[in-house]
Amino acid sequence: MVVSDDEFWAHVEEMNDCRKKCVFCGHLFAIRTSISRIKWHWSGIAGHGVAICRQVPKHVQEAAFLAMEGANKKLKIRANWSTEDDDDDVDNKTEDGLLEIVAEASSFGGRTLNKRDAREDALPIRELVGQAFEENKNAIWSWLMNDEVFCIGIYGMGGVGKTSLVKNIYYQLRRKSDTFHRVHWITVSQDFSIYKLQNRIAKCLGLHLSTEDSEMQRAQELSEALGTKRQHFLILDDLWDTFDPEKVGIPIQENGCKLIITTRSLKVCRGMGCIHKIKVEPLICDEAWTLFMEKLKHDVELSPEVEQVAKSVTKECAGLPLGIITMAGSMRGVDDLHEWKNTLEKLKELKVRDMEDEVFRLMRFSYDRLDDSALQQCFLYCALFPEGISRDDLIGYLIDEGIIDGTKSRQAEFDEGHTMLNELENVCLLESCDDYNGCRGVRMHDLIRDMTHQIQLMNCPIMVGEELRDVDKWKEDLVRVSWTSGKFKEISPSHSPRCPNLSTLLLPCNEALKFIADSFFKQLNRLKILDLSRTNIEVLPDSVSDLVSLRALLLKGCKQLRHVPSLKRLRLLKRLDLSDTALENVPQDMEYLSNLRYLKLSGCRQKEFPTGILPKLSSLQVFVLDDDWVNGQYAPVTVEGKEVACLRKLETLKCHFELFSDLVGYLKSWDETLSLSTYKFLVGQCNNDDVAFLEFSGRSKIVWLCNFNNRSCLEFLTDIQELVILKSIDAKSLCDVLSPQHTTELEYIEIVLCDRMESLLSSSWFCSTPLPFPSNDIFSHLKDFYCYGCTSMKKLFPLVLLPNLLNLEMISVERCEKMEEIIETRADWVMGEESSSSCRSIEFNLPKLRHLSFILLPELKSICRENLICSSLQTIIVRDCPKLKRMPLCLPVLDNGRPSPLEEIYVYPKEWWEAVEWDLPNSKDALLPFLVLGGGARLLEEEGDEEDVEDNDKKSF
Numbered sequence: 001m002v003v004s005d006d007e008f009w010a011h012v013e014e015m016n017d018c019r020k021k022c023v024f025c026g027h028l029f030a031i032r033t034s035i036s037r038i039k040w041h042w043s044g045i046a047g048h049g050v051a052i053c054r055q056v057p058k059h060v061q062e063a064a065f066l067a068m069e070g071a072n073k074k075l076k077i078r079a080n081w082s083t084e085d086d087d088d089d090v091d092n093k094t095e096d097g098l099l100e101i102v103a104e105a106s107s108f109g110g111r112t113l114n115k116r117d118a119r120e121d122a123l124p125i126r127e128l129v130g131q132a133f134e135e136n137k138n139a140i141w142s143w144l145m146n147d148e149v150f151c152i153g154i155y156g157m158g159g160v161g162k163t164s165l166v167k168n169i170y171y172q173l174r175r176k177s178d179t180f181h182r183v184h185w186i187t188v189s190q191d192f193s194i195y196k197l198q199n200r201i202a203k204c205l206g207l208h209l210s211t212e213d214s215e216m217q218r219a220q221e222l223s224e225a226l227g228t229k230r231q232h233f234l235i236l237d238d239l240w241d242t243f244d245p246e247k248v249g250i251p252i253q254e255n256g257c258k259l260i261i262t263t264r265s266l267k268v269c270r271g272m273g274c275i276h277k278i279k280v281e282p283l284i285c286d287e288a289w290t291l292f293m294e295k296l297k298h299d300v301e302l303s304p305e306v307e308q309v310a311k312s313v314t315k316e317c318a319g320l321p322l323g324i325i326t327m328a329g330s331m332r333g334v335d336d337l338h339e340w341k342n343t344l345e346k347l348k349e350l351k352v353r354d355m356e357d358e359v360f361r362l363m364r365f366s367y368d369r370l371d372d373s374a375l376q377q378c379f380l381y382c383a384l385f386p387e388g389i390s391r392d393d394l395i396g397y398l399i400d401e402g403i404i405d406g407t408k409s410r411q412a413e414f415d416e417g418h419t420m421l422n423e424l425e426n427v428c429l430l431e432s433c434d435d436y437n438g439c440r441g442v443r444m445h446d447l448i449r450d451m452t453h454q455i456q457l458m459n460c461p462i463m464v465g466e467e468l469r470d471v472d473k474w475k476e477d478l479v480r481v482s483w484t485s486g487k488f489k490e491i492s493p494s495h496s497p498r499c500p501n502l503s504t505l506l507l508p509c510n511e512a513l514k515f516i517a518d519s520f521f522k523q524l525n526r527l528k529i530l531d532l533s534r535t536n537i538e539v540l541p542d543s544v545s546d547l548v549s550l551r552a553l554l555l556k557g558c559k560q561l562r563h564v565p566s567l568k569r570l571r572l573l574k575r576l577d578l579s580d581t582a583l584e585n586v587p588q589d590m591e592y593l594s595n596l597r598y599l600k601l602s603g604c605r606q607k608e609f610p611t612g613i614l615p616k617l618s619s620l621q622v623f624v625l626d627d628d629w630v631n632g633q634y635a636p637v638t639v640e641g642k643e644v645a646c647l648r649k650l651e652t653l654k655c656h657f658e659l660f661s662d663l664v665g666y667l668k669s670w671d672e673t674l675s676l677s678t679y680k681f682l683v684g685q686c687n688n689d690d691v692a693f694l695e696f697s698g699r700s701k702i703v704w705l706c707n708f709n710n711r712s713c714l715e716f717l718t719d720i721q722e723l724v725i726l727k728s729i730d731a732k733s734l735c736d737v738l739s740p741q742h743t744t745e746l747e748y749i750e751i752v753l754c755d756r757m758e759s760l761l762s763s764s765w766f767c768s769t770p771l772p773f774p775s776n777d778i779f780s781h782l783k784d785f786y787c788y789g790c791t792s793m794k795k796l797f798p799l800v801l802l803p804n805l806l807n808l809e810m811i812s813v814e815r816c817e818k819m820e821e822i823i824e825t826r827a828d829w830v831m832g833e834e835s836s837s838s839c840r841s842i843e844f845n846l847p848k849l850r851h852l853s854f855i856l857l858p859e860l861k862s863i864c865r866e867n868l869i870c871s872s873l874q875t876i877i878v879r880d881c882p883k884l885k886r887m888p889l890c891l892p893v894l895d896n897g898r899p900s901p902l903e904e905i906y907v908y909p910k911e912w913w914e915a916v917e918w919d920l921p922n923s924k925d926a927l928l929p930f931l932v933l934g935g936g937a938r939l940l941e942e943e944g945d946e947e948d949v950e951d952n953d954k955k956s957f
Contacts, residue, residue, distance in 0.1 A: 008035055008067070011042075011060065038394055039064040067173060073471040121662065130287040133165060136278050140260070143276050150252045153269030154262045156280035161321040163237055164261040165280060169260070173233055183233045192241060194248055198222060202235070215247060224248025232257045239263045242271030256337040282319025284420040289314050291321060295328035309340040316347040316440040318376070330423070339422065377403045378420045379430075383452040384464060384506060388433045388443030393423055400529045400575055410621045410651050410676060467898065471495060477852070480504040490515040498523045508533040518543045525748070532558065533577070539563045548572065556580055556587045556600070568592045578602070579626045586637075591616045601637065602626035609639045615646040622652040634691045636682070636814045638671035641665035654680040660690035660708055667717065690726055697722055699747060705737065720743045721781075733762040744777040747807075752791075759795045759824070777804065784810040785849075791817055795824040799866070802844040809872075812853040819857045823864035843890070843931070845869045852889075853877040860884050867919055874901055878916075879934065887918050893926065902927070908934030 012035075013021045018499045020029040020042060029038060042056045042064035089221055136154075143149040154162050173183040182202035188197065198218045202209045207219045226232050226249070234250060234257045236450060245252050245259065250258045253272075261272055267716060269277045283291065292314045313331070317324045327343075327449075334340065338365065342598050378398055379622035385394070395417030398404045404413050404420075421442055424430040429444045444452070456462050462480040463473055481502065490511050496519040503694035505527060507513070510748035513535040521527070521543040528549055532540075534557035544553070545565045552575040555561055561581040567573065575598040578587070587604060590596075591613045599620060601609075611624065617623075623644070625637050639655045641662030647653075653676060657663045663683045670676075677700065684706035685692075694704055702722040715738075723746060731737050740761055751757060782805060785792060797805070802823065813819060851868045854860060859883045869890045878884065892900055906912045918924060 008039055008064065012038060016638055022053055022056075024057070024060075027051060028055065036068065039068045042066050058526045060422050060829075062171070064772045065434075081138065097708050105709055123610065130283050132283075133161070136165055136280065139169055141164075141280060143174065144169070144173075144260075149255030149258075150275055151272060152261070152275045153266075153272065153277040154280060155266050155269050155277065156262065156266065160282055160319075161278045162280050164321060166235055166237065166260060166262055170235060181584050182230060183235070185235045185237065187237045188239045192239075192243070194243065197243075199249055201226075204272065215911045219249030220249055221854055223251050226257050226395070227251045233260070234258070235260045235262075239268055239272075240688075246274075270617065283321060283324070285315070288317065288319050288324055292317075292324050292328045295325045296332055298332070302339075303335075305337055306335065306340055309337065309344055313340065313344050313347060316344065332423070332743075333448055336418075339419050342415050342419045360428045374403050375406065375423060376422055377401075378417075378453050378458055379424055379569070380460065380666055381480075382442060382444050383449045383456070384462065384480060384504070385443070385484075386449065386464065387484070388441050390439045390441045393441065394421070394442065396531065397552075399507075402528075402551075404599075406574065409675060411675075417933075424551055427541075438634075466792045467499050471497070477501060482506040482508075484509045486510045488514060489514050489692070491520050493517040493519050496522050500526060501536060503524060503528045505529065506531045509534065513537060514560070516541055521547060530553065534558065535561050535679075540565060545569055553577070558582075571595065578787055579624065580744065586610055586613070591619060595619055599623040599626040600626065605636060608732070609637050609643070611640065611643060614639070614643040618647065619649060619651055620647050623647060623650060624652065624654040625656060634686060634688050636686075638662075639669065643671075645669035648674065651675055651677040654678075656682045658685065660684065668717075671730075680704075682706070686726075694724060694726075701745070707734065715739065715742075721745055722748040723751040723910050724752070725754055725757075726750075726752045728757060730756055732758050735762045740778045741776060745781055746779060747781050748784045748786075750789070750791055752786075753789045754793075755791050757790045759790050761798060761801070778802045781806065782808055786810075786812045787814070787816060789814075789815045790819075794818050795868050797822065798824045799864075802846075802864075807847060807848055808846055809848050810851040811849070812855075813850070813857060814853070814855040816857055820859050821862045821864075822854075822860075823862075823866075823868075825862070825865050843869055845871075848872050850874045852883070854881050855879045857881045858883070862886070864888050870900065874903045876902075877913065879906070879907045882912065884912075885916060887916055887923075889918070890920065891923075902930050904932050905934050906934070910934075941943055 002225070003147050012022050013023050015021055020033055020038070021027065023852075024039065024042075027041065027551045037226045038049055041050045041053050043054075044052060044061050044065060047070070053061075069775050109237070125477045140152060140154070143152050143473055156162050167202070170183060170185055184201070186197070186200045186204065195213055195218075198209065198215070201222055202218075205222075207221065207225050209221055210346070219810075223246075226234075232305055232951075237261070239261045239545060240263065249255055250259065250331045250866075259272075261269070261274065264267060265279070266279070282288075289311060296310075301712065305758075308869045310331075313327060317327055331340070331343065379451065381398060381401065382389070382394065392414075395404065398405050398417055398420075399410075399413050400420070404416050406413065408416075425432055425442065430444055432441045439769055453462070453464075456479075461475065463478055464483070476498055478497075478499045479501055481504065484506070486507075490509065495517065499798065500523070502524050503526060505524070506529070508531050511534060513532075514537060514730060516532075516537060521541060524547065526549050527547050529552045530544070530547065530550060531552070531554040533554050534553055537558055538560045540563065542565045544550075545567070545568065548569050548571070550570050550573055553570070553573060554575070554577045554952065555564070557580045559580065561578075562584055564578070566584065566588045567576075569592075571592060572595055573593050574595055575595060576593070577598070579598045579600040581602070583601075586601065586609065590840040594616065594619050597619050598616065599622065600627065614620075614623075625639060636656040638658040639662070642656060642665055642668050644650075644653065644655065657666070660683055662781040664679060679700075680702040682704045684692075684705045690706050699721040702718055703717065703720055704724040707729070717738070720738070720742065724736075725731070727735060728737070734740070734743075736749075741772075749760075751760075757796065779801060786798075787796070794821075796813070796819075812820065813822065844864070846868055849868075849872065850872050852870075853875075854863075856879065858880070862882045863884070863886075865888070867888050867890050871892045873889065875890060876889075893900060905927060913924075913931065918927075
């Protein structure tokens with residue numbers, strides 16, 4: 001891009017030889033070519049000695065045309081965004097360079113567009129829709145061409161499209177060679193005055209009015225300039241009050257101006273003497289939907305669910321184009337159904353509040369969407385986190401603070417929180433970032449944060465950072481305090497700040513902090529949020545018991561914390577996080593926390609959660625008993641199923657049931673009133689070695705079964721996403737644990753050390769299943785399958801299941817000494833009266849399979865009798881599978897003969913690779929560059945080397 005003040009240079013690329021190239025069509029210009037010549041190239045007008053660009057976007061072509069035609073008439077084109085009467089900051093420019101071009105090109109008559117005007121000018125004419133629009137445009141044009149019509153009034157509610165309609169006329173007049181330089185557009189502000197209007201008209205005319213304040217003298221000068229034989233067209237947009245045109249200096253009789261006004265009031269049209277008037281009506285439903293979709297510019301088709309909500313959102317816009325455009329623009333790129341629903345609910349709520357003032361409803365919504373009280377508070381709250389914060393942590397604070405309504409389901413609250421943050425990101429007040437865990441986060445630019453501090457000094461003073469240790473900084477009007485990652489070791493007894501309005505005190509991640517004096521909290525009576533997470537305090541001061549206004553007490557990761565005082569008086573407490581602490585007992589008097597909605601607990605030395613407490617915490621939405629380690633030993637706090645069954649509002653539950661009867665008892669309590677969306681059940685007795693097989697995943701519905709001998713214990717779970725079976729005593733297949741009909745949502749299966757397990761699914765189950773199969777979606781979401789140390793396992797997947805495994809990404813089978821087949825042969829599966837002879841030479845497609853691993857399977861003879869098309873396979877591992885003689889994998893081949901996207905093939909021993917057969921000819925030659933032997937060396941690098949591969953470390957992969 002060429003650097004210059006002229007915005008059109010943004011569409012010119014400078015070559016290495018200094019020639020210039022049009023970015024649209026690639027046409028080359030000489031080194032010293034002026035931007036004016038290149039503008040003619042884009043303008044679409046022939047006859048100026050330059051080729052016409054056929055690929056220039058419509059709006060750039062129009063801007064170039066206006067710029068060059070204006071220059072041809074020797075009219076000055078202003079390159080600034082503001083006039084002396086504009087209130088907008090000159091530096092507050094839109095991000096869209098094209099809008100700046102349009103604004104610049106349209107300012108030839110002294111009118112400079114603000115950001116909103118520029119966006120409207122950038123609206124291509126073809127995007128204006130509706131039969132009524134065409135009829136109105138034709139009517140206005142005919143009146144303008146009528147010598148007996150002098151004043152035209154366009155009225156209608158805000159956002160209905162008055163400005164866009166008249167802008168279309170404006171463009172048409174500008175394109176006419178005999179009227180181009182006599183068309184003037186002026187946006188009339190609400191603080192209208194005759195003096196300001198005279199100045200703006202004068203600038204349009206390039207006229208320097210007398211400096212004296214006499215309106216009459218200035219009006220005479222304007223009248224003389226406008227009252228020429230060649231008629232002027234004066235457009236006054238967004239007029240709110242009437243005035244006498246003669247007092248301004250606008251002649252609107254014969255040999256005067258053609259005056260067009262837009263207004264929201266018919267009364268204004270009549271007061272201005274407009275005999276010819278048009279009321280602009282809202283769009284009808286089909287036209288509104290067409291405009292909405294054009295402005296949404298969605299790359300992919302909306303899902304049916306989202307489309308239905310989007311149509312409802314469009315309907316709420318009442319056919320007002322500006323509202324439709326605003327809404328579509330704000331929802332552009334949004335695929336999440338929750339956010340669409342949340343937007344619709346906000347629109348409906350606003351409609352109820354503003355029923356009496358339908359005219360301004362959508363304009364008010366556009367304002368509230370960015371500037372409603374909750375969104376403002378959310379924005380200001382972000383200033384407490386200079387280094388950024390994860391979205392989930394921030395939304396948690398917003399709920400605790402009451403900025404997000406805390407009476408909904410927690411999921412609904414988080415939906416609302418994400419929507420608020422998206423809005424702030426969309427208007428560039430917040431930036432997207434990742435937190436230290438790689439989770440989605442937000443941060444505030446330093447300059448914007450400085451601005452928020454100035455705002456909050458007026459009504460919501462905050463303190464962030466080093467000022468914490470300065471006693472004088474703790475003013476009585478402080479509302480929020482935040483200091484993370486400090487180096488102070490204690491808060492001494494001499495520090496007892498008097499801050500009666502303090503609602504938030506955030507001191508997380510101060511790892512040096514070991515002691516807080518009891519006096520510190522004595523005068524913080526209105527404190528709502530106290531966060532001491534990831535500090536090294538050993539005792540929480542007793543004075544915390546007196547913080548009766550407390551809504552959130554957060555002590556996560558206080559690994560030295562052994563004592564928390566009585567919680568009896570904290571009746572308003574809604575969130576309590578005691579996870580990853582060293583508490584010796586569950587805190588006293590928890591049964592009094594009847595408003596508690598969120599409880600996380602771990603680290604307690606108690607083996608069982610005390611009975612009698614949970615039934616009294618009936619408001620709990622989140623209950624998490626995290627995995628615990630005490631002195632290096634896995635020692636979780638277990639809970640009784642009947643106690644958990646009393647919590648009817650739970651949305652998230654993570655706990656350890658020691659007995660399978662507890663899990664079954666809890667599952668039997670399920671009914672349609674429950675809204676459990678996230679669960680993690682660890683069932684059975686586990687030791688350290690067992691837990692080593694259990695790894696955290698981000699899935700929301702998890703069941704881990706350890707050392708169990710009960711069958712069909714999961715009959716009530718129909719939406720499991722992750723299932724781990726560890727040391728099953730008597731299950732011979734997955735069917736003994738979970739009905740295959742309940743595996744439709746299952747994404748991850750791990751079967752470990754199940755000595756009696758013979759196959760994944762039993763043939764008896766398939767024989768009893770009604771045809772057709774596999775239309776029942778069994779395993780249709782399965783991504784990862786891992787099987788380890790199942791000494792009786794012989795076969796995994798039945799052949800008839802393969803069409804369902806389109807999402808399968810990984811298969812790993814290790815140390816199963818009797819494993820013979822991965823995909824069971826057709827002869828072993830007889831479905832009804834079908835025989836294996838009915839399907840021969842079939843190819844199965846596993847389009848997402850990325851990883852195959854077969855390790856220490858001495859009896860493995862076959863992966864699959866049929867060919868498997870694996871277009872995404874990246875890694876293949878085969879180690880110590882001596883009886884495997886054939887690889888039935890079909891890999892895509894690039895033009896250079898290399899398989900793609902294959903990265904590596906790990907094999908051991910070398911002799912196996914030399915003996916194994918691939919179905920496709922010359923496969924081995926193509927795969928050699930990807931081959932890695934057990935010791936880590938690629939085979940091509942070992943060409944001619946006689947070193948015994950047997951000596952390589954067998955654990956190298």
